[in-house]
Amino acid sequence: MSDATHSAPQKPAARSLHQLDTRTKRRNASETRFKVMGIAAISVGLAFLVLLLTTIILNGASAFQQTFINVPVYLDPAKIDKKGNRDPADLKKATTFTYAPLIQKGLLEVVEKAGLETDLSKAKELKNLISASAAAQVRDQVLADPALIGQTVDFKILASSRVDGYLKGRVHRDEIAKDKNINVAQLDLTDALLKAGVVHKGFNWNFIFGSDASDSRAEQAGLGVSMLGSFYMMLVVLVLALPIGVAASIYLEEFAAKNRFTDLIEVNISNLAAVPSIVFGILGLAVFISSPICRNPPHWSVVWC
Amino acid sequence: MPVFWIIAIMLALAVTGFAMGRAKALRSVGGDRRLLHSLPFYAGALIAMASFIPALIMLVLLLALQASSLLLAGATILAALVGFAISLRLISQDFRARNAVEAGVRALLIAAASVAILTTVGIVLSLIFNTIEFFGLYPASNFFLGMNWTPSFGGGSDLGILPLIWGTLYISFIALLVAVPIGLYAAVYLSEYASHPVRSIVKPLLEVLAGIPTIVYGLFALLTVGPFLMSIFGPNGPTAAIAENGWMHAGTAVMTAGLVMGIMLIPFVSSLSDDIINAVPQSLRDGSYGLGATKSETIKQVILPAALPGIVGAILLAASRAIGETMIVVLGAGAAARLSLNPFDAMTTVTAKIVSQLTGDADFASPEALVAFALAMTLFVITLCLNIFALWIVRKYREQYE
Numbered sequence: 001m002s003d004a005t006h007s008a009p010q011k012p013a014a015r016s017l018h019q020l021d022t023r024t025k026r027r028n029a030s031e032t033r034f035k036v037m038g039i040a041a042i043s044v045g046l047a048f049l050v051l052l053l054t055t056i057i058l059n060g061a062s063a064f065q066q067t068f069i070n071v072p073v074y075l076d077p078a079k080i081d082k083k084g085n086r087d088p089a090d091l092k093k094a095t096t097f098t099y100a101p102l103i104q105k106g107l108l109e110v111v112e113k114a115g116l117e118t119d120l121s122k123a124k125e126l127k128n129l130i131s132a133s134a135a136a137q138v139r140d141q142v143l144a145d146p147a148l149i150g151q152t153v154d155f156k157i158l159a160s161s162r163v164d165g166y167l168k169g170r171v172h173r174d175e176i177a178k179d180k181n182i183n184v185a186q187l188d189l190t191d192a193l194l195k196a197g198v199v200h201k202g203f204n205w206n207f208i209f210g211s212d213a214s215d216s217r218a219e220q221a222g223l224g225v226s227m228l229g230s231f232y233m234m235l236v237v238l239v240l241a242l243p244i245g246v247a248a249s250i251y252l253e254e255f256a257a258k259n260r261f262t263d264l265i266e267v268n269i270s271n272l273a274a275v276p277s278i279v280f281g282i283l284g285l286a287v288f289i290s291s292p293i294c295r296n297p298p299h300w301s302v303v304w305c
Numbered sequence: 306m307p308v309f310w311i312i313a314i315m316l317a318l319a320v321t322g323f324a325m326g327r328a329k330a331l332r333s334v335g336g337d338r339r340l341l342h343s344l345p346f347y348a349g350a351l352i353a354m355a356s357f358i359p360a361l362i363m364l365v366l367l368l369a370l371q372a373s374s375l376l377l378a379g380a381t382i383l384a385a386l387v388g389f390a391i392s393l394r395l396i397s398q399d400f401r402a403r404n405a406v407e408a409g410v411r412a413l414l415i416a417a418a419s420v421a422i423l424t425t426v427g428i429v430l431s432l433i434f435n436t437i438e439f440f441g442l443y444p445a446s447n448f449f450l451g452m453n454w455t456p457s458f459g460g461g462s463d464l465g466i467l468p469l470i471w472g473t474l475y476i477s478f479i480a481l482l483v484a485v486p487i488g489l490y491a492a493v494y495l496s497e498y499a500s501h502p503v504r505s506i507v508k509p510l511l512e513v514l515a516g517i518p519t520i521v522y523g524l525f526a527l528l529t530v531g532p533f534l535m536s537i538f539g540p541n542g543p544t545a546a547i548a549e550n551g552w553m554h555a556g557t558a559v560m561t562a563g564l565v566m567g568i569m570l571i572p573f574v575s576s577l578s579d580d581i582i583n584a585v586p587q588s589l590r591d592g593s594y595g596l597g598a599t600k601s602e603t604i605k606q607v608i609l610p611a612a613l614p615g616i617v618g619a620i621l622l623a624a625s626r627a628i629g630e631t632m633i634v635v636l637g638a639g640a641a642a643r644l645s646l647n648p649f650d651a652m653t654t655v656t657a658k659i660v661s662q663l664t665g666d667a668d669f670a671s672p673e674a675l676v677a678f679a680l681a682m683t684l685f686v687i688t689l690c691l692n693i694f695a696l697w698i699v700r701k702y703r704e705q706y707e
Contacts, residue, residue: 030602031601033601034604035494038490041491042495042507045571048568056524056525243417244420247418248417251418265418272425274626274692275629276656276685276688277631278656278684279681282663282681283427285431286431
């Protein structure tokens with residue numbers, strides 16, 4: 001009777017929400033892709049961080065270890081104190097050139113006593129194993145305590161930077177043919193001395209507390225003095241920037257009216273934060289270095305320039 | 306008299322003034338502080354400020370003018386004493402010391418805020434005179450339109466800025482090419498997808514990258530990235546088959562500096578964009594979800610368009626950072642000024658040349674040294690325009706939701 005029986009409504013194709021059509025699939029895939037891109041971006045960022053830190057640590061860690069040589073040095077009175085009166089003023093006349101051969105002789109004796117085989121028979125040929133700073137180290141100790149003269153004193157001196165580099169894998173045997181500062185025989189001796197325990201690596205306190213060094217004695221380099229400079233700079237910047245910065249922000253947040261002047265200050269502050277540091281450097285150059293006070297400093301202004 | 310002692314005397318006067326002012330205020334009402342207009346503390350503080358601050362200004366002024374040490378000490382201490390005496394005379398029962406101190410503090414705060422303007426003025430002044438002097442020695446058209454940069458300290462050098470600008474823009478472009486996609490995706494993921502614990506760990510970790518000194522990045526470029534790129538694009542790498550000797554001839558190149566600078570800029574882009582994306586109102590997200598959009602569709606079609614001005618601002622700030630970067634370029638990009646399209650060529654930037662022109666042996670009055678000021682002026686103007694543009698965009702965006 002009714003139309004309903006005649007033309008039963010066509011049943012739509014069974015579509016469950018669990019069954020995804022192509023459009024939904026595409027949208028979900030795009031969703032996943034987007035999320036993966038985010039994770040990838042973060043992973044890349046973190047990977048860069050890890051890479052940066054590991055290369056810094058791997059490249060830098062060996063600086064904390066330095067090669068030392070234990071040498072008993074006979075402080076020959078005939079060389080150091082020619083007048084024999086132990087007068088500090090006279091002792092100062094003996095320069096590091098007086099001390100260097102004594103150390104080389106001491107090292108040669110060590111080599112001979114240990115019975116190490118080497119082609120190097122003269123004390124002078126051992127010079128390249130020893131840091132150029134060793135003579136000054138011995139001299140300072142003698143000047144501080146003249147009673148040491150005439151005794152054989154054990155010194156822990158720095159090895160030269162080539163020896164240090166060789167033991168750390170920085171200097172290679174096949175690359176030193178043209179190097180005047182080291183030769184193969186000396187490297188052989190270094191190996192032997194290492195085995196005998198005369199040459200050894202130790203923690204390099206001088207690296208942390210020392211000052212910088214010239215190219216000829218790179219092994220003595222330290223960053224203590226530069227750190228002091230950095231900390232001092234930090235302090236000065238803090239003392240200047242903190243009060244002014246806090247005061248400026250208090251003014252801008254609590255007092256300032258909304259007007260042109262406030263706008264100008266805000267634009268200036270955010271602009272200064274992005275001005276290249278080199279431009280500030282030029283400001284410093286122009287204001288402080290070429291200012292009258294520094295070009296012609298009055299006697300009390302030493303501190304300022 | 307050393308400056309130290311002058312300041313010590315000023316401090317002593319200020320402390321004495323504080324005690325005396327307080328005592329005088331109390332004495333004027335016979336010890337009954339209820340009768341005073343302001344608390345006795347304000348009377349003391351006023352005298353301390355009046356004797357210290359004008360004297361300090363006098364001291365700084367005279368130091369800058371290089372007055373003789375006698376005049377310096379005399380005038381400064383006189384200023385302190387005058388301030389001391391006048392303010393002490395003013396103290397009475399009805400004197401509004403509190404209002405005076407408030408006004409003084411306000412003036413100090415305004416002065417602190419104005420330091421920013423003063424610094425900008427100082428930069429402009431210190432640059433402009435030397436720049437004018439430079440253009441007197443070297444024609445401005447040759448400087449701005451010159452295609453050659455060959456300074457020779459003997460004189461007769463070509464000082465065209467175009468190769469330097471080209472190097473600067475090329476390196477910055479590569480840096481942004483690295484930093485913007487990584488930084489943006491990281492920001493979107495951190496603000497929209499990441500759970501709270503993940504976010505609280507990853508965000509500070511990424512920001513570590515911003516805290517590393519640029520000289521360390523420079524070393525990283527020189528010692529790690531340069532040799533690595535050399536091994537791929539250098540004479541021994543696969544590209545040697547395409548071009549003779551490969552594309553890259555030395556470890557220092559635009560690519561080396563650009564890549565490393567990009568790493569440095571990732572946290573700038575990600576942190577700034579993250580803040581901006583977070584500032585998009587939740588109602589916009591809810592509306593989009595309510596219409597059936599997926600999360601990524603919401604981000605792409607609702608959140609990013611809403612945050613776009615802010616993101617553009619962030620990218621511009623990162624760009625001005627890249628343009629002004631010095632140490633990475635000095636160590637990573639080489640020193641040759643060159644107009645070339647090959648990203649594996651060594652090029653140099655404005656900043657690196659400012660350093661080399663000022664640290665050279667040139668006489669300070671020669672165009673070879675003065676060109677550094679003209680370069681710095683150009684750099685300052687470029688970054689200033691970029692920053693003002695970025696700020697303008699960011700502000701415009703802010704007004705939409707507040």
